[in-house]
Amino acid sequence: MKVKKEFAVIGLGRFGGSIVRSLTEQGMEVMAIDINEDRVNEFASIATQAVIADTTDENVLKSLGIRNFDHVIVAIGDNIQSSILTTIIMKELGVEHITVKAQNDYHEKVLRKIGADHVVHPERDMGRRIAHYIVSTNVLDYLELSEEYSIVEVMVNDILAGHTLVELDIRAKYGLNIVAIKRGKEIIVSPLANAPLELNDILIIIGADTDINRFEKKVLVE
Amino acid sequence: MKVKKEFAVIGLGRFGGSIVRSLTEQGMEVMAIDINEDRVNEFASIATQAVIADTTDENVLKSLGIRNFDHVIVAIGDNIQSSILTTIIMKELGVEHITVKAQNDYHEKVLRKIGADHVVHPERDMGRRIAHYIVSTNVLDYLELSEEYSIVEVMVNDILAGHTLVELDIRAKYGLNIVAIKRGKEIIVSPLANAPLELNDILIIIGADTDINRFEKKVLVE
Numbered sequence: 001m002k003v004k005k006e007f008a009v010i011g012l013g014r015f016g017g018s019i020v021r022s023l024t025e026q027g028m029e030v031m032a033i034d035i036n037e038d039r040v041n042e043f044a045s046i047a048t049q050a051v052i053a054d055t056t057d058e059n060v061l062k063s064l065g066i067r068n069f070d071h072v073i074v075a076i077g078d079n080i081q082s083s084i085l086t087t088i089i090m091k092e093l094g095v096e097h098i099t100v101k102a103q104n105d106y107h108e109k110v111l112r113k114i115g116a117d118h119v120v121h122p123e124r125d126m127g128r129r130i131a132h133y134i135v136s137t138n139v140l141d142y143l144e145l146s147e148e149y150s151i152v153e154v155m156v157n158d159i160l161a162g163h164t165l166v167e168l169d170i171r172a173k174y175g176l177n178i179v180a181i182k183r184g185k186e187i188i189v190s191p192l193a194n195a196p197l198e199l200n201d202i203l204i205i206i207g208a209d210t211d212i213n214r215f216e217k218k219v220l221v222e
Numbered sequence: 223m224k225v226k227k228e229f230a231v232i233g234l235g236r237f238g239g240s241i242v243r244s245l246t247e248q249g250m251e252v253m254a255i256d257i258n259e260d261r262v263n264e265f266a267s268i269a270t271q272a273v274i275a276d277t278t279d280e281n282v283l284k285s286l287g288i289r290n291f292d293h294v295i296v297a298i299g300d301n302i303q304s305s306i307l308t309t310i311i312m313k314e315l316g317v318e319h320i321t322v323k324a325q326n327d328y329h330e331k332v333l334r335k336i337g338a339d340h341v342v343h344p345e346r347d348m349g350r351r352i353a354h355y356i357v358s359t360n361v362l363d364y365l366e367l368s369e370e371y372s373i374v375e376v377m378v379n380d381i382l383a384g385h386t387l388v389e390l391d392i393r394a395k396y397g398l399n400i401v402a403i404k405r406g407k408e409i410i411v412s413p414l415a416n417a418p419l420e421l422n423d424i425l426i427i428i429g430a431d432t433d434i435n436r437f438e439k440k441v442l443v444e
């Protein structure tokens with residue numbers, strides 16, 4: 001059993017570049033690959049290794065020992081052909097786990113057919129997240145648990161501030177559970193039922209989307 | 223008080239387009255704007271209104287009545303000048319709330335100086351999210367509550383399956399709370415302490431990042 005997983009990221013745009021930085025911050029070994037020299041230079045001091053390479057060339061991928069990586073992320077966007085070809089070659093070479101950024105639904109379909117293990121749509125997914133929280137300016141972030149359940153962050157406004165959880169009785173009235181309260185930098189897990197909420201506290205709430213919407217409409221109206 | 227908020231989205235790439243779709247699905251009024259006719263046509267049957275316009279032209283923005291919208295999202299990416307100019311004009315015209323997509327940190331700084339209310343980095347943020355969950359293939363999604371606290375989704379593997387929460391005693395051993403369990407399409411909020419976990423259940427866990435990492439390393443090793 002290897003202790004550390006080894007990652008390679010192909011394509012160092014905003015998305016791929018962010019993955020390289022974040023994996024490195026988490027202490028992982030990351031090879032950063034791009035066809036563009038300037039982009040590679042940007043990551044020379046960040047990644048474990050930074051390599052200029054055209055990953056649509058099978059021999060190049062072989063010489064990089066690509067099949068020894070535990071997980072390769074293909075973050076080539078606009079050039080859909082290169083993204084597909086890179087993925088096909090890596091499958092043939094036996095790379096264990098491949099995650100690919102898709103530009104659209106057709107691209108995703110092709111990627112799945114050729115055996116990509118995981119297909120991601122960063123712009124689309126982030127668009128959805130942002131659309132969710134701008135609908136109610138009080139909802140700051142959310143995690144979609146299923147089609148119908150979410151965890152949301154809701155800011156305490158004048159209407160809620162000063163009241164205790166017992167008084168508000170959100171569980172009985174809305175079927176929602178308060179998982180935690182964020183107060184400044186502090187996170188209060190299992191908050192006390194009889195402590196008053198403070199203005200700008202952030203409630204971490206779990207529940208059905210319909211109940212969350214009901215709560216937002218009732219309690220967070222401006 | 224208006225019942226429905228009105229939104230405008232400028233730039234119908236993957237990110238802006240996704241926002242238009244999601245806002246519309248949530249029942250909002252959305253005007254979709256792009257300089258590119260093909261992109262606008264794509265949204266003719268989706269948005270409340272779809273308009274071909276160059277938003278760097280002040281008169282164009284005035285004639286669209288841009289200042290009457292409650293919230294305008296600028297999702298112009300590659301053309302940073304257009305993004306900045308569009309934002310400046312809207313500030314001058316008195317648009318109440320402006321969210322802008324930034325391409326990099328310099329772009330963000332300029333946007334903040336000229337008064338953008340909210341600056342977003344979709345590719346960067348999604349890169350971070352994905353980097354977090356690929357480090358442990360068992361962590362499926364996560365919500366960062368603060369620098370040190372997160373909510374994560376963790377898949378139940380052979381090691382955990384069959385055990386009850388009492389047996390695992392995750393709270394005492396790791397300082398983590400299990401907020402909910404996702405089993406197929408069902409979400410079990412406040413799960414029973416003495417019901418055995420099933421393979422592929424998804425645990426929704428809240429806690430300090432260090433404790434979550436400790437738990438992952440100890441319990442989720444392959």
Ligand SMILES: Nc1ncnc2c1ncn2[C@@H]1O[C@H](COP(=O)(O)OP(=O)(O)OP(=O)(O)O)[C@@H](O)[C@H]1O
Nearest residue numbers: 011012013014015034035036054055076077078082
């Ligand atoms: N054949 C290839 N081999 C290696 N890298 C490639 C190849 N083709 C494209 N790339 C690289 O992929 C990176 C991402 O490409 P893309 O066109 O999606 O950039 P982007 O729009 O900046 O992406 P993002 O939306 O993540 O910011 C670029 O840096 C590009 O040089």
Ligand SMILES: Nc1ncnc2c1ncn2[C@@H]1O[C@H](COP(=O)(O)OP(=O)(O)OP(=O)(O)O)[C@@H](O)[C@H]1O
Nearest residue numbers: 233234235236237256257258276277298299300304
């Ligand atoms: N001055 C302008 N007025 C209106 N729309 C514009 C203007 N300039 C650019 N746009 C539009 O903004 C949209 C987004 O531009 P961008 O170059 O970021 O596309 P993209 O890379 O496809 O974005 P994404 O990463 O969200 O997929 C394009 O559809 C473009 O036509």
Ligand SMILES: [Ca+2]
Nearest residue numbers: 077078299300
């Ligand atoms: Ca692009």
Ligand SMILES: [Ca+2]
Nearest residue numbers: 077123299345
């Ligand atoms: Ca992009």
Ligand SMILES: [Ca+2]
Nearest residue numbers: 146147148209
């Ligand atoms: Ca939903």
Ligand SMILES: [Ca+2]
Nearest residue numbers: 368369370431
């Ligand atoms: Ca963190």
